[in-house]
Amino acid sequence: MSVALEQPDSTTDSRSRRSGGREARRAMRAAPLADDIRPVRAGLEGGRYKALDQNDLERIHEAVLTLLETVGFANAIPSCIEALTRVGASYGDDGRIRFPRELVLSTIKNAARHFTLHGQDPKHDMKVQGKRVHYGTAGAAVHVVDVEKREYRESLLQDIYDAARLVEGLDNIHFFQRPMVPRDIPDPLDMDFNTLYACVMGTTKHVGTSFTVRENVAPALELLYAIAGGEENFRARPFVSNSNCFVVPPMKFAEDACGVLEACVAGGIPILLLSAGQAGATAPAAIAGAVVQAVAEVLAGLVYVNALKPGHPAIFGTWPFVSDLRTGAMSGGSAEQALLTSACAQMAQFYDLPGGSAAGMADSKLPDIQSGYEKGITTVMAGLSGLNLIYESAGMHASLLGFCLESLIIDNDMLGQCLRCVRGIEVTDEALSIDTITEVCMNGPGHYLGNEQTLRLMQTEYFYPAVADRYSPKEWGEKGKPDLLQKAIEEKKKVLATRFPRHVPRHLDDQLRLRFGNLIQLPRSGMGG
């Protein structure tokens, strides 16, 4: 890290807005609303889009049970074998663990559901259940998109911290799973620890992160317990979850990730059970088959977690990806991806388990019209399907290879629109507007511009973007044809120069730095006080 970013006079909530001239009126009307009357918020209920029928869901479920019973999983580590056989799984001569259907069904029945994923700040708590929708980041991009140079460069620890700080102020991004890996930190322990540190110091929203090996979990837990003010506090409100790729599709356990999973379960960290097969490569090319395999894999993980600790919070993380079958390359921005993700949302609902899957991954390398429609289509369908946790939904490009800080800011507007669509249409006597229409037509001015209903609904029913442009061509020309990317670049620079979240007090940060020494590589950045 070359630059320390000490800026003692700023606050966490310093999200400001453009103003000037006619803008003043817009700004005033666009000023923050009380949470209960905001047109969009975290946890709105989706589910009006159903990619699958009830019969489809049941057939997928049956296929899943068959596969778990007959094919099962290879490559279980000894502690995994021990835990799974103890609860009734069988370990075959062919080295595969198989799951009797009664074991799977009883696990589904008894697994943790309707739990909360906590933020460091309780206002960011997420109740992940039913068809409640939350958008957030995720990924392991190895590049940052430099939109000014139109270049991909290696992602650094500072980028993770910067992304966290941006997300802290973006209302429609509800959680922050680490979206990049710090290429400047080659050592796995250093990398895991500092990634986590950069995330939890950068945002008070719920954080997701990964660990390379089991041994790296202990120092992370020590850090988290310290920030929480004690182990009990963390266990009561765990504000970090473990994004865990416990499976190497098709149907094999990932040894290192399983070790991490066991350590996280023991330490009180919720698990995102992440199955990331790629249709046509590591999962069937048939969309239904890719869903079947993903569900089977995640349910195996769910049995594993519950064998270790009954009722430990786990997210049903069916994340099947898509291949462009002409090249074998991943295509995160494809229609097939939107369908896979939406189907997975319904499978989670079928089991009444908190579901997480991926949407918003653009194939396009830059924030351009292609990435816009790829993100728009996939994120709105995930939301309308009622997916509880929509990972990868902001900032991601090049099918997970490049993360873009400017896109975070732009995507926040897009996700606001998606949330407005998720919220849907209120059909009440008042909303049907018979009286309003009658009055306007029969006695009124013949239009609704100054109508009482119009003024009342202006803030509660209509979503207004923060940076997107709704000028007429004439206004747009008069303003010098503003470019959205340029606006996002400026907003990013302003926020990163001024927002230094200080939810972790300075004296605690001092203690952590003393305790962990060289392990902390992110320079002090204005936290504490």
Add this chain to the structure above:
Amino acid sequence: MSVALEQPDSTTDSRSRRSGGREARRAMRAAPLADDIRPVRAGLEGGRYKALDQNDLERIHEAVLTLLETVGFANAIPSCIEALTRVGASYGDDGRIRFPRELVLSTIKNAARHFTLHGQDPKHDMKVQGKRVHYGTAGAAVHVVDVEKREYRESLLQDIYDAARLVEGLDNIHFFQRPMVPRDIPDPLDMDFNTLYACVMGTTKHVGTSFTVRENVAPALELLYAIAGGEENFRARPFVSNSNCFVVPPMKFAEDACGVLEACVAGGIPILLLSAGQAGATAPAAIAGAVVQAVAEVLAGLVYVNALKPGHPAIFGTWPFVSDLRTGAMSGGSAEQALLTSACAQMAQFYDLPGGSAAGMADSKLPDIQSGYEKGITTVMAGLSGLNLIYESAGMHASLLGFCLESLIIDNDMLGQCLRCVRGIEVTDEALSIDTITEVCMNGPGHYLGNEQTLRLMQTEYFYPAVADRYSPKEWGEKGKPDLLQKAIEEKKKVLATRFPRHVPRHLDDQLRLRFGNLIQLPRSGMGG
């Protein structure tokens, strides 16, 4: 018109694709497929997204009947009053026509449904019924977006012809309603006639157009009958519909448009009954209320059309738009627009009438990330809702003020993705893939790359974009970081230099030019032979 575009050696279907190196394999695999195995096509069944419940639909219907009965319409012209009172509407002392509910219900029952909108080429015929989805253009933009100069310039007759020629070869744009007005032709008759001429000469797909006044319909009919080879032929397969704004919302007839409507009904032209209120300005700000008013208005139009000629084909064209209530400006790219359009799709289905509404209008002035997500969200929701005719879905910017030829090409890919999403997920025994997964895991290579299922589904289940970019960052860098807009510019230039549809024979064009003299202002452009 300054440039004539004679290019006698080209054909209608000369859509070519990039090739070279590794591209050859991609191109081969992306070669046109037989219609029956293509992953997407016109008329796929939507309806898996339902913005409204059955109860909502019934409440809207009831509110509509109440409004038609109690408020009715002002400003009917004498022939309209005559036609409507003849079938049972009342003409009040206050000058308003009111519609008894029995009249409305019997009209709905007896109106034309399940009809076909024809193309000049029957392969482009559209069966508009049920939840069958078709995407197309529309609009009355007064500007063309010049993406090279980042400029809005006045739209010209040549632009309409060029848009038609582009659409002719874009598979996922199924019809061509005139998207711009020719600013170089001030005289209304010249404008109407040449707009129609440019459309029908530019594409063999179904065309929609408008007329300014009743008197302009006759020469247009003469033109159309001539192209069809006689009036009977046109009446049997009308390949042009009239986009008719017969209503000035709220609840007033538009006098000139009503005259046009009567002439089109008499002449055998299907009517798009277009109600284009703007929520918060000329329609209620409440989304449900805007839907109520639009449905009431279109049903009044439907009674009118059926009073003139029972069973005349009419499209249920509820097109409520959205205001940004902070400024009163239209916001076609908004979430509220997506909801309005999707709700209207369901109301058409509720009546089993062919529905048309608008989606894909970006607020953004240029083809950028904002226009991408605005278009993506609104067009996919319209498709998933099963809207029969999705107008404005390609090329439109600045909330209908600017049309972009390059966006047509880019949006064609986006609409292909939308259609793939509409098509949905096949859940069959084969697609569930139990055997495939078992084989790959137990006996196979542990992946699906060369699997028989993968190869079989590669072309039938997966949609591949024509111009969008799926390169990895590395490939993308090696190729010089191709820009999608630049690709679209090149594709546009190539197509416009080579595609001169010749479905109207040269000798007929000669006759038309002889007959209509100076009325035809588009230079001969390679049609005929």
